[in-house]
Amino acid sequence: MSATQNSLSHLQALEAESIEIFREVASSFERPVMMYSIGKDSSVLLHLARKAFYPSKIPFPLLHVDTTWKFKEMISFRDRMAEQYGFDLLVHTNQEGKEQNINPFDHGSARYTDIMKTVALRQALNAGQYDAAIGGARRDEEKSRAKERIFSHRNAQHAWDPKNQRPELWRVFNTRLAPGESMRVFPLSNWTELDIWTYIYSEGIEIPPLYLSKKRPVVERSGTLIMVDDERLPLNEGEVPREEMVRFRTLGCYPLTGAIRSEAATLPEIIMEMNASTTSEREGRLIDSDQAGSMEKKKQEGYF
């Protein structure tokens, strides 16, 4: 985005801040990696990373932790992006978990998330010996995230110590680490959900089509619409998938991601609909509502 006057608009300021963070990571760490989860925030993150290093290619790999339960459309989108922009894509699945067929139905969402996401992430970070992992989390998403630094220190066990964070002054980031420690870095910390959408719109960033409404097969379970993305979703007795106009506000594992009924099939329609919305984005994610403080607890254990 180019400046038109002698000061920057809020989106220009946010963009510049994120680019600066990306460059600081590339300059300060030996083995950075960027978490790529395929959603809208990851799409913005990818776009900003390309801008930060243009005309060079992104100087670190992108890592996708594949739980094997992602929407099919997410995987095809991921592979197409990697080809289009020529970034180095790494995909990791917890093979032990896969062999034991760990799934959200038989093992519950908490255990499944722990094994296929948190443990898988730790495995991938350890195997790659990454000293910095860039993520797309935003401070407006959840209360414990609102407290996290942009450069967020992790000990050798990947744990976060929320009561003892390093002070973070101006944009002078302390990137120093002891052996085995690592940093989680969040370039989108100061972006809101609305900023993400308006930026996607004004920059013409491609996002997975699941965000746009169309007829999809869904079943309704305790008030949540679950899309029948493949034949692995066990149907309860008498349960028949119906075609409904639905879209997703957030993308994750399809059995754990609630769809919303919507007619918004274009980006402007989504933004308008979101503005009229009275519920927060993470409501569609089933893993956060287990208990108060649950995200903080997961993060202490190494979840992103």
Next chain:
Amino acid sequence: MTIQENIQKNNALDVDSWLGQQTNKSLLRFLTCGSVDDGKSTLIGRLLYDSQLILDDQLAALQKESHNRTTGDEGIDFSLLVDGLTAEREQGITIDVAYRFFTTNKRKFIVADTPGHEQYTRNMATGASNADVAIVLIDARKGLLTQTRRHSFILSLIGVKHVVVVVNKIDLVDYDKETFDRIDAEYREFAGQLGFKSLVTIPISALKGDNIVHKSEAMDWYRGPQLVPYLEEIDVTEDKTDKPFRFPVQWVNRASLDFRGFSGTVAGGSIKPGDEVLVAASRKPAKISRIVTMDGDLDEAIAGQAVTLVLDREIDISRGDVLSAPGTVPEYSNQFQAKLVWMNEERAMSGRSYLIKVGTQLVPATITNIKYKTNVNNLEQSATKCLDLNEVGTVTIATDKPIAFDPYAENGATGGFILIDRLSNATLAAGTVEFGLRRAQNLTYQDFDVNRKTRSEMKGQTPKIVWFTGLSGSGKSTVANLLEKRIAAEGKHTYILDGDNVRHGLNKDLGFTDEDRVENIRRIAEVAKLMADAGLIVLVSFISPFKNERKLAREVAGDIEFIEAYVNTPLEVCAERDPKGLYARAKKGEIKNFTGIDSPFEAPENADITLNAAERDPADLANELYDLMFEGHQYRAL
């Protein structure tokens, strides 16, 4: 009217123009600060609630959580919205800064809600460092407290120029005008010395909503602005483009053999293709040939923009270099005066080596002098040798090599810095440069024709430093003495620097406090280096209790071979031996700050050699050490 209302009422509103309006809104970053229990979190909760940014699911969760707590008229404890950590909700306090976001038709806001407890002042400073405006809360019943003053002082130090004082809980003093006037006058008197550009005082009730968005009906006597409208209108644009051009190089972009660009964020002024720039360190000039971004080349880049600059010629530039306008270059020096907010339990000491990060430059640095600390209550200055957690002081700093900087008042991006602990990597302090001390430019290293190599060859030996560390009575001097006899017997030139002996002369002005111990070791490290430079084999026998200073000694030695020998004799054995009777006296309290008794010894974790002097014969240890030094053996534990 909030955006939500606006959208709901105008469904037909043109999406493009609405998005255009969104995209072009300005951004205001502010923080809330003040003493604990003055209602900061409640105020932010109120701002979000009144902006209708609290969504149904959040409200439901909030009402559930508010159940066991003291609440306002709405049955909601607003502070629960912002206190995000479990410990915070349990204790009902704010520990760390929380960031919140809201938007009105006029502006986007990023709010840093900062903690009020003195213990968490560093987190308040974190929130202040990126803020344009500060809201200082004062409880109408309590008036100005120590934390009100401390926070205001830190605001001025960090450079927040615009302050809104809100006198909260005004409903609890029956909306009393005199109470408000008294607090207003008291604050203005204190703030007079702090150099804020604008200051307003507003009486509010965060719990009830008085003077937040709308004029309070309970206070006819109040004629000033309401909080939200004031924040929407306040002009904080400080024309950064008007300043001299500064561009700290962050990352060198080598996209191909033909492309070499310098990526970074413009930290001051503006730049166009064709403009001349100067590298601050090397004073080498070049012209800008392109300003590259993924959206295409730019005709101009201004302060705050992240771009990649391409120059018209090949000059040596790397991360840490600062490109600047030729007529107005930054200071380039290795000494400056600065203010520090100390943020760690480990106190600041002059003489100790830290890392300093200014912009993209990271170099070792030493606090050479702590001139004074400032009392946050009355702003009085007093002499001190150290700075404790949350203290604010004025110091001089020397960096190991010259760096480019500006006074903080002239450019925050090139004049603000952090100090980092070299062992724990903790961020120890926030600092702001006051002015450069030009000593570095007058003082250069003199090159002489007779150098270390010549002097060593004349002596037929390679200079070395063996640094013995260990408790008093551990056997350092005994082993050092035997080792020196053996080396001298071979016709080599040596010298022993002994703790006790040096304290009679060079260091007789130093005592045994932590600060003096640091300075003691710093001097010895320098003396040892000079002696090794003269070609000598130097044996240093000093307790040297702190890891940091032993690390410093090794660094001072530079490329001179440095052997850290840890004489590891247990405290009980040393106290039992007690050759000078010192342990007995220390235990009786006759000697203060005695290592091992009431002053710490930080045992080396990676000494080159560990001498088990409790069980081994000192002569054997000296002989084996000799073999290791001169026979090229690997160092190991003896």
